[in-house]
Amino acid sequence: MTELRKTVERFWAAAEARDWTAFAETLAEDVVYTLPQTRERIAGRERYVQFNREYPGDWHLRTERIVAEPGQVVTWAHFTVGLEEMYAITFFTGTEKITSITEFWPEPYEPPAGRDHLSERY
Amino acid sequence: MTELRKTVERFWAAAEARDWTAFAETLAEDVVYTLPQTRERIAGRERYVQFNREYPGDWHLRTERIVAEPGQVVTWAHFTVGLEEMYAITFFTGTEKITSITEFWPEPYEPPAGRDHLSERY
Numbered sequence: 327m328t329e330l331r332k333t334v335e336r337f338w339a340a341a342e343a344r345d346w347t348a349f350a351e352t353l354a355e356d357v358v359y360t361l362p363q364t365r366e367r368i369a370g371r372e373r374y375v376q377f378n379r380e381y382p383g384d385w386h387l388r389t390e391r392i393v394a395e396p397g398q399v400v401t402w403a404h405f406t407v408g409l410e411e412m413y414a415i416t417f418f419t420g421t422e423k424i425t426s427i428t429e430f431w432p433e434p435y436e437p438p439a440g441r442d443h444l445s446e447r448y
Numbered sequence: 449m450t451e452l453r454k455t456v457e458r459f460w461a462a463a464e465a466r467d468w469t470a471f472a473e474t475l476a477e478d479v480v481y482t483l484p485q486t487r488e489r490i491a492g493r494e495r496y497v498q499f500n501r502e503y504p505g506d507w508h509l510r511t512e513r514i515v516a517e518p519g520q521v522v523t524w525a526h527f528t529v530g531l532e533e534m535y536a537i538t539f540f541t542g543t544e545k546i547t548s549i550t551e552f553w554p555e556p557y558e559p560p561a562g563r564d565h566l567s568e569r570y
Contacts, residue, residue, distance in 0.1 A: 362535065364559040366567040373566045380563075391539060393522045398515045400522040402539065413484065415537045415552055417513060417524065430537055432552040437486040441502075444495045445488040 329422050331394035334401060337424060341378060342387050350375050354423040361429055374427075383407040387414075397421060451544050453516035456523060459546060463500060464509050472497050476545040483551055496549075505529040509536075519543060 333352050340349035350371055359368040359377070368374050384407060391402040398419055405412040417428040437445070455474050462471035472493055481490040481499070490496050506529060513524040521540040526533065539550040559567070 360570075361559075361567075363554050363556050365556075365570050366559050366563075367570050368567045377563060377566045380566075382562075391520075393515050393517055393520045393539070395515055395517055398513075400515045413552070415554070417515070430535070430552065430554040431557075432485050432537075432554040433557070434485050434487075435553075435555070437483075437488050440504075441488075441499060444499045444502075445483075445490045448482075448487050448489050 328394045328396050328399070330397060330399050330418065330420050330424070331392060333420065333422060333424060334392065334394070334399045334418050335389075337418075338387060338389055338401065338403065344379075346375055346379050349378065352424055354420060354425045357424055357427065359427045359429070361431075363430060450516045450518050450521070452519060452521050452540065452542050452546070453514060455542065455544060455546060456514065456516070456521045456540050457511075459540075460509060460511055460523065460525065466501075468497055468501050471500065474546055476542060476547045479546055479549065481549045481551070483553075485552060 337349065337352040340352065353371045353374065355371050357371050357374055359374050368377055385405055387403050387405045389401050389403050393400045400418070401416045403414045403416065405414060413432060415430040415432065418424050419426045459471065459474040462474065475493045475496065477493050479493050479496055481496050490499055507527055509525050509527045511523050511525050515522045519541060523538045525536045525538065527536060535554060537552045537554065540546050541548045
């Protein structure tokens with residue numbers, strides 16, 4: 327198991343537990359968080375912890391899948407906020423601590439016409 | 449480098465080249481393609497190759513990031529269709545050939561209010 331994978335597992339466990347001290351310990355001081363969909367960036371551990379601490383809603387998460395190699399980890403996490411369900415796909419880099427986080431929040435959409443001869447809905 | 453990573457690199461290169469024979473060779477016969485956002489599933493190599501071959505638009509791709517461990521690979525691919533830009537995040541499993549593909553297409557959205565004291569737009 328890679329070092330960074332263990333750090334990322336602690337990151338998600340601390341987020342779910344709202345243990346912001348343990349959460350901060352997984353992050354490099356100059357960590358950068360990037361959301362390509364909104365083109366937002368949050369620079370620095372303090373701001374990023376605050377962003378998570380202030381995030382509204384009674385959200386809960388579980389990790390569906392983790393793929394790790396030395397220095398890079400990706401997670402697919404399932405979030406619930408009440409009855410609402412969401413996924414986050416998160417790319418982490420770092421060595422022992424996390425130095426960059428790039429996150430995607432894909433939303434449900436209706437399939438385009440013209441492919442129901444190949445696909446099934448589930 | 450893992451075996452599956454090499455297969456996934458061939459998969460994307462063949463897609464970009466519209467080389468559907470080489471593309472099919474990367475896939476197990478019973479490959480399953482899943483789109484959680486639309487809850488669509490396409491079962492079997494033949495249908496999945498047809499789905500890609502029929503996909504409309506002059507799309508082009510490059511892989512931004514690959515994370516691989518034995519049996520699991522994730523890619524973040526950047527697509528262009530004319531002036532439109534999109535990302536696909538794709539989770540692959542398999543050994544030598546690809547047996548499952550789960551893909552997300554995150555779309556741009558406006559950031560919620562109340563976090564611009566922490567974030568910057570880029």
